[in-house]
Amino acid sequence: LVVYDTETGSYTSLPGADDPEYVQSNPSWSPDGKSVVFARAKVYRKKSIEDASSILLDENDVPEFIEDKEPYKYDLYRVPFNEGRGGVAEAIEGASHNGMSNFFAKYSPDGKWIVFTMAENYMLLMPDSELYIIPAAGGEARRLRANTSRMNSWHSFSSNSKWLVFSSKVNTPYTQLFLTHINEQGQATPPVVLDRFTGNDRAANIPEFVPIPANSISQIKEQFLDAYSFLRAGMANERTGNYPEAVKAYLRGLEAEPENVELLNSLGFALFQQGASDRAVVALEKALEVDPKHWKAHNNMALASIDLGEFEVAEAHFRESLAIEPQAAIYNDLGVV
The missing domain is CATH 2.120.10.30 (TolB, C-terminal domain)
Known part of the structure; x- marks a missing residue:
């Protein structure tokens, strides 16, 4: 001390x-x-x-x-x-x-x-x-x-x-x-x-x-909220299955940092979980523009692509994900595709 x-x-x-x-x-x-x-x-x-x-x-x-x-x-x-x-x-x-x-x-x-x-x-x-x-x-x-x-x-x-x-x-x-x-x-x-x-x-x-x-108290300013605050809030909602609230949190975080790759990736995954795979692809494409080597975004893009019936696209993203970060579960998903 x-x-x-x-x-x-x-x-x-x-x-x-x-x-x-x-x-x-x-x-x-x-x-x-x-x-x-x-x-x-x-x-x-x-x-x-x-x-x-x-x-x-x-x-x-x-x-x-x-x-x-x-x-x-x-x-x-x-x-x-x-x-x-x-x-x-x-x-x-x-x-x-x-x-x-x-x-x-x-x-x-x-x-x-x-x-x-x-x-x-x-x-x-x-x-x-x-x-x-x-x-x-x-x-x-x-x-x-x-x-x-x-x-x-x-x-x-x-x-x-x-x-x-x-x-x-x-x-x-x-x-x-x-x-x-x-x-x-x-x-x-x-x-x-x-x-x-x-x-x-x-x-x-x-x-x-x-x-x-x-x-x-005349006014309270939100001085300490940043993109990471909303990322954590969204992830907490995801853990309880509350994907609509997770999406809201991620969108608020992106207002502060529009190119935050973790927020974009998490938004894409949460949208996919809600069945909005077309919107998920938009978020994940932007995530990969910011960081082409983000293996989780590639994996989530593959999942959303499967949901949209685009199996060749899904295969390509699974392979990109595995080239960056080999994961047994993703090999399994690739085999299914």
Whole structure:
């Protein structure tokens, strides 16, 4: 963890949370500003990834996590801020060394509670993640009654510490916001979905209560949506078989980047799945104009061509796909043609 000085514009590491042998993340201030709670896990070292030239790893770099689901667990620690001088980090009772992964700690503004996320492993987007509450000083962790059956996280307290808003995917592939009341004993009510806060093609994440009148916000700008955002949205819809919504997402992404080959290819596939192979061919032809070596676009073009009865065209695209990226399933499709 590092401290940013807003007056000098400088960064300095926070002693006690800057150990190179650990991953240190998710910092959260105590209400009095005297300490910081954060998630910590032992650094995973592997020769092939230490020599990697990119910050982002490919799935093939770490099959032990992607395929074998090797455990990786975080614990919550607390370090004194001490005017940026830090101190000794101490494990928080109830949220560390419990055989689970503990992360995203948030203090209640009255300083009484810490609510955090617990899952079997890892950190982001865990389907089994649930919200737990402990006394701020540490103690027995209690599962909140507000938890849904799928992915509970991104929580935030109201300024009076009586309400907690969080995200869940219990109803849709996109996270929705839920609200629960927290009483004096740290017990939560069943959750209420805030359905007006979420569109059917958007995820609602990282909500924050702000103690200002509702009319104080004059405008919200969509500053952080890009082509990749809509690609991800479309793919999420595809996974649930909602191809009409996937097409809408891909088209919105293409408004931002008309020649994005991944969006064009995905649009073509989604249209093919809807039986609109003539429109799929148009999108896939453009994808191949942008990147003639895109093997997935060749494969999808072959599928759409079969649907249109153009078997020679399909054969040609299957062969192009195989020349770029040999795949057993595509050899099988070629044999059928």
